[in-house]
Amino acid sequence: MSEQTDTPADDIELEDSPRSDFLGFELLLADEDLALLRRVRSFMQQEVEPVINEHWTRAEFPHELVPGLADLGIAGLAYDGPGCPGRGALVDGMVAMELGRVDPSIATFMGVHGGLAMGSIQLCGSDEQRERWLPAMARMELLGAFALTEPDVGSAISAGLATRARRDGDSWVLDGEKKWIGNASFADLVVVWARDEADGEVKGFVVEKDTPGMTFEVQQDKIALRVVQNAQVHLRGVRVPEANRLQGADSFRDTADVLRVTRMGVAWQATGCARGAYEHALRYTKQREQFGRPIASFQLVQDLLVRMLGSVTASTAMNVRASQLQDAGLLEDEHASLCKAFSTVRMRETVGWAREVLGGNGILLEHHVGRLVADAEAIYSYEGTREMNTLIVGRAITGLSAFV
Numbered sequence: 001m002s003e004q005t006d007t008p009a010d011d012i013e014l015e016d017s018p019r020s021d022f023l024g025f026e027l028l029l030a031d032e033d034l035a036l037l038r039r040v041r042s043f044m045q046q047e048v049e050p051v052i053n054e055h056w057t058r059a060e061f062p063h064e065l066v067p068g069l070a071d072l073g074i075a076g077l078a079y080d081g082p083g084c085p086g087r088g089a090l091v092d093g094m095v096a097m098e099l100g101r102v103d104p105s106i107a108t109f110m111g112v113h114g115g116l117a118m119g120s121i122q123l124c125g126s127d128e129q130r131e132r133w134l135p136a137m138a139r140m141e142l143l144g145a146f147a148l149t150e151p152d153v154g155s156a157i158s159a160g161l162a163t164r165a166r167r168d169g170d171s172w173v174l175d176g177e178k179k180w181i182g183n184a185s186f187a188d189l190v191v192v193w194a195r196d197e198a199d200g201e202v203k204g205f206v207v208e209k210d211t212p213g214m215t216f217e218v219q220q221d222k223i224a225l226r227v228v229q230n231a232q233v234h235l236r237g238v239r240v241p242e243a244n245r246l247q248g249a250d251s252f253r254d255t256a257d258v259l260r261v262t263r264m265g266v267a268w269q270a271t272g273c274a275r276g277a278y279e280h281a282l283r284y285t286k287q288r289e290q291f292g293r294p295i296a297s298f299q300l301v302q303d304l305l306v307r308m309l310g311s312v313t314a315s316t317a318m319n320v321r322a323s324q325l326q327d328a329g330l331l332e333d334e335h336a337s338l339c340k341a342f343s344t345v346r347m348r349e350t351v352g353w354a355r356e357v358l359g360g361n362g363i364l365l366e367h368h369v370g371r372l373v374a375d376a377e378a379i380y381s382y383e384g385t386r387e388m389n390t391l392i393v394g395r396a397i398t399g400l401s402a403f404v
Contacts, residue, residue, distance in 0.1 A: 020275050020282075022313050025320055026094070033091040040072055040095050044102035052103045052227065053365040059226040061109070061186070069106075070140035075114040078261070078326075081122040083135025089261070089326035093268040093319055100272025101279070104375040105227030107269045112182040113137070115262040117144025120191045123261075124204055124254050126247035133189060133206065145187035147178040147233050148255065155388045158252045161202055163235060165194035172205060172240045174213075178233040180382070185216040185231045191246070192235065193255055202255055204246035213238040224378035259383065260336050264322060266383040267339035271315040273379060274347040277354035277372045278308040284358055284367065295357075304353045311346035318342055334396035337389035344380045351376045 026034060047068055055062045069075075073085055074095050080086035099107035118137050121129055136142040153160035163176025174194050184190055190207045207214055216231040248254060282305055285296035295301050322339045325331045351373045355362035363370045380386065395401045 020279050020309070020312065021316075022309055023317070025316050028320065029091060029094065033087060033094075036072075036074070036087070036091065037094055037098060040074065040098045043068055043072060044099060044106070048106055049102050049368070052105070053368070053371065056105070056226045056371055057365065059220070059222065061227055061229050063186075065106070066140060066143075069110065073138075074110065075138050075140050076118040076122070076134065077114065079118060079122045079134075081118075081130045081134045083138040084118070084122070085138070089264065089323040089331075090320065093264060093323045096265050096268040097272035097275065097316070097319075100269035100379075101276040103227070104269060104273045104372070104379055105225045107272060108182060108225055108228050108378075111262060111265045111269065112146055113140070113144045113187075115265045116146035116258065117183075117187075117189060117191050119258045119262055120146060120204055120246060120249075121206070123257050124246040124249040129206070129243075129247065137189070142188040143183060143186065145181055145183040145190045147181045147184060147190050147192045149178060149180045151177050151179045151232065155385060158202075158256075161193065161195050161252075163192070163194040164197055165203055165205065166197050168239075170242050172242065172245060174205060174207070174235045174238040174240060176235050178235070180219070180230050181233050182228050182230050184233050185218050185229050190214070190233070192233075192238075192240075193249075194235075201250055202252040204249035204255070205240045206244045206246065207238060207240055208244070211238055211240070222378075224374045224376070226374075256333070260331065260333050261326060263336040263340045263383045263389075264319065264326060264331070266379060267315070267319050267322075267336070267343040270340070270343040270347040270376070270379050271312060271319060273372050273376055274308070274315065274343075274350035275312045277351040277369050278305070278312055280367060280369050280372075281305065281308065281354035281357040284361070284369075288361075301357060304357055308350045308353050311350045315339075315343040315346050332396070334393045337384065337392040340384060341386045341389040341393070344376075345386060347376050348380055 047065060051062060076084040077087050077095055078089045078092035096107055099110055118134060121133050137144055148157060150162055166173045174192060176194060188209045192205045192207050193202055196203050213236045215234045219230045219232060285301050286294050288295050319339050322331060322335045325335060354369045355373050358367055358369055361367055365371055391402050
């Protein structure tokens, strides 16, 4: 975990983000981690924000930005596997927040690649598999995807996973369908989760690009995260060598170990989305004049701004503490679920208030808030709905499961 720095609060400059880190959580970062955060902020503001609306409108992924993201060295940031940065969960979370602050689609792309795909290999792979894939993935020379969700099952995936794996000599044969799989259509490695026909347990397989029998259909007409290329994945007799079966994944419990840490990433993304909406709203209210003065001077506007700031600050505080627990090896499912549920609800409220402050201009992409409002709807649902995460926490505090 990063050591606390003595950097005074007055020395922290949040370019174009006035007092959004209201309680100075960035003071918890070591100097090198704070410098990384500032590099990410600069890249997102200078390289991503000016072009992202156009890509969002066309529902196209900005592949030209990948080399710049790779240069930041943030893929698999929290992991200490071969070639990985090993910077810990707290700085990883704050970087995820920084990505989501400008564009939740880029945050999602990095979460899928550096969190879910790399996390599956780090947490469930053998030493040889980690050595084989993680260094190139950390350099983003190989891009990853994570295929768990299916067309007919979402929240009940642990019991209802229908994709099948059959052992055939030194290989496995996969058959089934996956849906909502981000990055899949261009990924070099797709981590596919399938149920072993022999023992009924869920196992993980790394399927390499252009493997015969694996095809993709990019999903169209989304109203949220339009930049993310979600795909339906068709698996028809896909043959995968035993060497590509994740050696440490023998049940759905192993899949859940990956989801626990990446769910924290989504909580941070949600907080970033809310923070970005608040910052755009605050900036707008200082520039927009009505009745001869900036609307930031109106009582009702200030009330909404403070509500937004309070939600962003509370979500950040919760996520900081949970990330510290993660760095200490103490994070449990219910901790991540509480953070994800709380942060996404506060995000949904915050982006709505931001749009309200902007009035009719809030639905124009040029002000960015409208995009954040739309993207928030996807973040609210993926990596576990609010209801499912609530039940995970409810089970922990009562000792009684309310799962159907």
